[in-house]
Amino acid sequence: MYRYDTMDRALVNERVEQFRDQTRRFVEGSLSEEEFKLLRLRNGLYIQRHAPMLRVAIPYGLLSSLQLRTLAAIARRFDRGYAHFTTRQNLQYNWPALQDVPDILAQLAQVEMHAIQTSGNCIRNVTSDHLAGITPNELDDPRIWCEIIRQWSSFHPEFSFLPRKFKIAVTGTPDDRAASQVHDVGVHLVRNETGEIGFEILAGGGLGRTPIIGQVVREFLPRQHLLSYLEAILRIYNREGRRDNLQKARIKILVKALGIEEFKRRVEAEWLLIKDSALQLDEREVARIRAFFPPPAYRCLTDRDVAADQEKAFKAWYRYNTHAHKMPGYRAVFISLKAPDIAPGDATDAQMDFIADLADRYSFGEVRVTHTQNLLLGDVEQERAFELWQALRSAGLATPNIGTLTDMICCPGLDFCSLANAGSIDVARQINQRFDDYDYVYDLGEIDIKMSGCMNACGHHHVGQIGILGVEKHGEEWYQITIGGSASADAALGTVIGPSVAKAEVAETIAKLLAVYVEHRQEDERFLDVVRRLGVKPFKERVYATPIAA
Amino acid sequence: MPRQLLRNGAVVADEWVDLNDAPLPQDSRAVIVGFDRWRNERDNLRQYAGKLGVKLEPAHKVEDLAADLPRLALVAANFPGPGDGRGYTQARLLRERYGFSGELRAAGYVRRDQVFFLARCGFNAMDLPEEELPGASAAFKTFSAAYQSSNDAGLPERLARR
Ligand code: SF4
Numbered sequence: 001m002y003r004y005d006t007m008d009r010a011l012v013n014e015r016v017e018q019f020r021d022q023t024r025r026f027v028e029g030s031l032s033e034e035e036f037k038l039l040r041l042r043n044g045l046y047i048q049r050h051a052p053m054l055r056v057a058i059p060y061g062l063l064s065s066l067q068l069r070t071l072a073a074i075a076r077r078f079d080r081g082y083a084h085f086t087t088r089q090n091l092q093y094n095w096p097a098l099q100d101v102p103d104i105l106a107q108l109a110q111v112e113m114h115a116i117q118t119s120g121n122c123i124r125n126v127t128s129d130h131l132a133g134i135t136p137n138e139l140d141d142p143r144i145w146c147e148i149i150r151q152w153s154s155f156h157p158e159f160s161f162l163p164r165k166f167k168i169a170v171t172g173t174p175d176d177r178a179a180s181q182v183h184d185v186g187v188h189l190v191r192n193e194t195g196e197i198g199f200e201i202l203a204g205g206g207l208g209r210t211p212i213i214g215q216v217v218r219e220f221l222p223r224q225h226l227l228s229y230l231e232a233i234l235r236i237y238n239r240e241g242r243r244d245n246l247q248k249a250r251i252k253i254l255v256k257a258l259g260i261e262e263f264k265r266r267v268e269a270e271w272l273l274i275k276d277s278a279l280q281l282d283e284r285e286v287a288r289i290r291a292f293f294p295p296p297a298y299r300c301l302t303d304r305d306v307a308a309d310q311e312k313a314f315k316a317w318y319r320y321n322t323h324a325h326k327m328p329g330y331r332a333v334f335i336s337l338k339a340p341d342i343a344p345g346d347a348t349d350a351q352m353d354f355i356a357d358l359a360d361r362y363s364f365g366e367v368r369v370t371h372t373q374n375l376l377l378g379d380v381e382q383e384r385a386f387e388l389w390q391a392l393r394s395a396g397l398a399t400p401n402i403g404t405l406t407d408m409i410c411c412p413g414l415d416f417c418s419l420a421n422a423g424s425i426d427v428a429r430q431i432n433q434r435f436d437d438y439d440y441v442y443d444l445g446e447i448d449i450k451m452s453g454c455m456n457a458c459g460h461h462h463v464g465q466i467g468i469l470g471v472e473k474h475g476e477e478w479y480q481i482t483i484g485g486s487a488s489a490d491a492a493l494g495t496v497i498g499p500s501v502a503k504a505e506v507a508e509t510i511a512k513l514l515a516v517y518v519e520h521r522q523e524d525e526r527f528l529d530v531v532r533r534l535g536v537k538p539f540k541e542r543v544y545a546t547p548i549a550a
Numbered sequence: 551m552p553r554q555l556l557r558n559g560a561v562v563a564d565e566w567v568d569l570n571d572a573p574l575p576q577d578s579r580a581v582i583v584g585f586d587r588w589r590n591e592r593d594n595l596r597q598y599a600g601k602l603g604v605k606l607e608p609a610h611k612v613e614d615l616a617a618d619l620p621r622l623a624l625v626a627a628n629f630p631g632p633g634d635g636r637g638y639t640q641a642r643l644l645r646e647r648y649g650f651s652g653e654l655r656a657a658g659y660v661r662r663d664q665v666f667f668l669a670r671c672g673f674n675a676m677d678l679p680e681e682e683l684p685g686a687s688a689a690f691k692t693f694s695a696a697y698q699s700s701n702d703a704g705l706p707e708r709l710a711r712r
Pocket of ligand 1: 414420
């Protein structure tokens with residue numbers, strides 16, 4: 001993985017000192033609440049329902065075991081012994097004290113981590129495919145390009161006060177595992193007719209109040225122009241994005257207002273003026289960064305069906321919680337953070353330490369964070385999978401549900417977030433209790449539930465095959481259900497099935513939706529495909545056939 | 551005592567007068583007019599004997615001022631509040647695209663915590679609140695290096711680059 005040189009290190013340390021000074025000035029009273037807010041947000045520090053929330057950047061979801069241990073140590077010392085992994089591959093602490101934050105940042109800096117630009121109206125932490133570098137059909141390793149973008153966007157002097165936040169995702173395969181089409185900018189590695197590898201650039205995707213799927217701005221961008229093109233997009237956005245209304249300030253609204261053709265024309269015109277500037281990528285710099293992502297020292301192995309003569313529980317886990325690897329004899333192993341009794345995406349300090357040890361023992365000391373709020377050991381020898389499973393199971397980390405109904409994406413909701421209309425964690429629990437029969441869950445095949453506690457859509461509910469959105473009705477928690485969304489290559493927004501349902505009815509409503517699916521599916525048809533084929537009507541009819549108890 | 555500001559790293563008296571709608575002074579003092587007034591009275595203002603500056607609001611396009619730059623000794627960008635970052639782009643375009651080499655001044659909501667980025671984008675004068683002036687030049691050293699290219703015209707020293 002990327003390692004800091006003296007320059008990276010100096011910058012991160014200088015940031016810690018800058019923030020220490022700002023915190024001191026705020027505590028002394030020379031910075032107002034409002035002024036400090038803008039500064040602390042640039043370091044991922046929110047004031048939440050109960051306490052500050054600190055969001056730590058995990059660039060493109062990659063962690064060393066040492067970094068994970070440090071995150072665990074911070075959770076133990078400065079928080080309540082746990083942390084939350086987010087849909088943008090970051091990590092959040094929910095209970096740090098304001099005066100400890102500079103020290104937390106200093107401790108992070110020691111292991112080459114930071115909270116820079118994890119919030120605020122600036123370019124946020126860049127995200128990517130959690131299978132980067134190990135998936136069989138990759139054109140190039142997206143992490144190299146992510147790191148280039150990370151550096152370019154860090155402390156960008158021109159784009160630190162944008163109309164609104166700005167999120168970029170990069171993928172290296174035709175499968176989209178980074179939800180790139182609902183990002184402000186999606187960068188896809190592609191090959192053109194002559195075989196050259198470059199980028200397809202999308203813009204204007206996003207969720208929140210106005211969910212929109214991103215549109216193609218450029219079909220093929222030669223690699224050396226990546227940063228100049230991003231700079232052109234950001235410049236148009238910084239100049240022309242709306243600043244009069246927070247709800248209309250994301251780039252998606254600008255793209256929509258101008259129309260993709262006009263937006264494209266403006267970006268291209270700006271780009272022509274800067275493409276041959278110092279922004280052009282230097283081959284040596286790309287090579288320097290590429291050198292940080294060599295394949296680990298794989299052993300020469302062959303593929304084997306290691307689950308064949310094993311017990312049923314292992315078989316299920318191996319099938320659902322491991323993924324194909326480009327190297328024979330290896331698998332990528334998911335660590336599910338979706339055990340029925342925990343908040344989705346939460347991990348305790350002891351679990352993080354334990355996973356760090358497993359990473360050292362089984363996966364070259366690296367851990368990845370997925371945008372679905374799980375962890376992943378990328379390079380595990382198939383022969384050792386059984387051993388690893390036993391270890392994971394002993395720590396409650398082997399819930400065999402990756403890619404199934406109970407692998408829910410879920411924002412912190414009313415329990416932590418001051419913007420929430422409704423709880424999401426207890427609804428997740430309710431769903432887990434209702435669907436505790438694994439045979440039934442496995443029979444449903446590939447499906448996902450995504451849940452947000454309010455319109456801000458941190459839980460990506462619009463792009464869930466089943467989406468759940470918390471709304472408030474007369475001071476009570478209600479839930480609006482959508483079906484048919486997708487965040488993958490076939491990205492789509494879900495359709496609302498009808499009036500929202502009461503909290504106690506959520507799991508039962510889902511059960512009805514699933515029953516319709518099971519009745520209508522043909523062979524291996526996925527839930528999503530059935531919704532696409534039949535529309536929402538039969539689902540809606542079933543759900544509202546009997547009046548829903550309030 | 552005349553107002554002071556931070557210019558080229560030093561706290562100095564501000565000899566410029568913000569004219570707003572007032573008539574041009576007789577003594578050819580250096581004056582700043584708003585962009586709208588400049589646009590309306592350009593021919594007349596160009597005849598003024600003293601130095602001229604124009605103040606841009608965030609929505610103004612620097613392209614519309616480009617042809618007049620040779621006559622201007624100063625361009626100011628107004629920052630109406632802490633969150634509006636359009637002035638940063640105005641500055642970079644003035645320096646990098648239109649080669650403006652006169653005084654580029656950040657006005658309005660300008661605080662020590664922005665000084666470093668302002669300087670990187672090309673502002674060499676910053677109209678900070680009086681109480682922030684002492685010690686403000688330390689902000690030029692907020693970071694010792696930069697990841698990305700910019701003109702850095704307001705920085706007293708070069709930053710390390712890779
Ligand atoms: S979706 Fe709403 S409730 Fe959930 S974390 Fe985001 S802002 Fe908070």
